[in-house]
Amino acid sequence: MQEQRDQSATGGSRAVRLEAFGGPEVLDIGDVPVPQAGPGQVRVRVTAAGLNPMDWFMITDADTAARFGLSLPAGFGTDYAGVVDQVGDGVSGIAHGDRVFGGALSRAVADFVVVEAAGEIAANEAYLTPDGVDDRTAATLTIAGRTASAALDVVGVGPDDTVLIGGAAGGVGVFAVQLARIAGARVIGTGSAASAEFLRELGAEPVTYGDGLADRVRALVPSGVTAALDLHGTETAHAARELGVPDARITTIASQALDGITPANGANAAPGTLESLAGLVAAGRLRVPVAANFPIEQIRTAVELQAGRHVKGKVVIDL
Numbered sequence: 001m002q003e004q005r006d007q008s009a010t011g012g013s014r015a016v017r018l019e020a021f022g023g024p025e026v027l028d029i030g031d032v033p034v035p036q037a038g039p040g041q042v043r044v045r046v047t048a049a050g051l052n053p054m055d056w057f058m059i060t061d062a063d064t065a066a067r068f069g070l071s072l073p074a075g076f077g078t079d080y081a082g083v084v085d086q087v088g089d090g091v092s093g094i095a096h097g098d099r100v101f102g103g104a105l106s107r108a109v110a111d112f113v114v115v116e117a118a119g120e121i122a123a124n125e126a127y128l129t130p131d132g133v134d135d136r137t138a139a140t141l142t143i144a145g146r147t148a149s150a151a152l153d154v155v156g157v158g159p160d161d162t163v164l165i166g167g168a169a170g171g172v173g174v175f176a177v178q179l180a181r182i183a184g185a186r187v188i189g190t191g192s193a194a195s196a197e198f199l200r201e202l203g204a205e206p207v208t209y210g211d212g213l214a215d216r217v218r219a220l221v222p223s224g225v226t227a228a229l230d231l232h233g234t235e236t237a238h239a240a241r242e243l244g245v246p247d248a249r250i251t252t253i254a255s256q257a258l259d260g261i262t263p264a265n266g267a268n269a270a271p272g273t274l275e276s277l278a279g280l281v282a283a284g285r286l287r288v289p290v291a292a293n294f295p296i297e298q299i300r301t302a303v304e305l306q307a308g309r310h311v312k313g314k315v316v317i318d319l
Contacts, residue, residue, distance in 0.1 A: 166236025
């Protein structure tokens with residue numbers, strides 16, 4: 001092991017822990033031993049952790065947690081960014097002091113995480129953070145960015161498309177809208193009336209969700225839509241079918257499966273997706289709106305806000 005380590009990281013450290021399944025009320029901050037990097041691993045001093053709906057969905061009950069390989073006691077959060085402070089044997093391409101980001105499944109909201117340096121295992125990985133990308137932004141990319149990219153790949157969005165994106169103002173939606181626009185597509189994004197201007201700033205033409213969605217989209221786009229991403233439930237998928245979009249060009253990311261429609265999973269995103277997203281941010285072509293940031297001591301408040309599913313953009317924990 002390369003003995004290049006932060007000497008302050010020899011005692012205990014903070015981590016969000018849960019001893020029971022449930023809602024935000026089960027989240028506590030505990031003092032835990034500082035993890036040590038093994039062969040092929042790096043330890044990261046976390047500076048920011050981005051929240052996602054899947055973070056709290058995974059801990060709601062034992063059966064759901066088991067589907068993700070989790071058991072009690074457990075940590076919390078997956079997206080992180082920070083600085084490498086310990087390097088295990090056999091690691092190349094990442095050095096002590098490098099800024100990195102990536103995923104650490106259900107353990108990212110902590111002072112330290114240990115992850116594989118090769119970046120080949122989703123949610124157990126580290127990638128170099130490009131200059132020009134701050135840590136809060138880097139900490140939002142892994143889950144939402146991969147999911148948005150995978151969803152667009154499922155339906156094959158291109159410059160000849162008009163794509164309907166449901167939940168366009170949410171954590172995944174802000175990526176999906178911009179990536180679809182970068183691909184050259186026209187984007188119609190569903191959201192609340194209050195999110196209309198926010199969606200316009202992202203590059204989408206806003207339409208309010210709820211009863212009559214298909215009629216409102218038809219009035220906005222008489223020529224029709226050619227593809228649809230439903231990032232919140234199934235309302236947009238049903239509206240897309242009503243508008244004549246074939247099932248092969250509709251995808252969802254919700255837990256409710258629809259017969260004939262292929263769901264998108266961020267774990268299946270194309271290799272290189274995270275590096276590409278970070279590069280787009282660094283180049284100023286992709287921006288990630290951070291709706292709110294909280295210190296780790298306010299983890300319950302942050303999760304309550306994020307779980308309400310009305311946040312425009314991302315919620316980040318600062319460490």
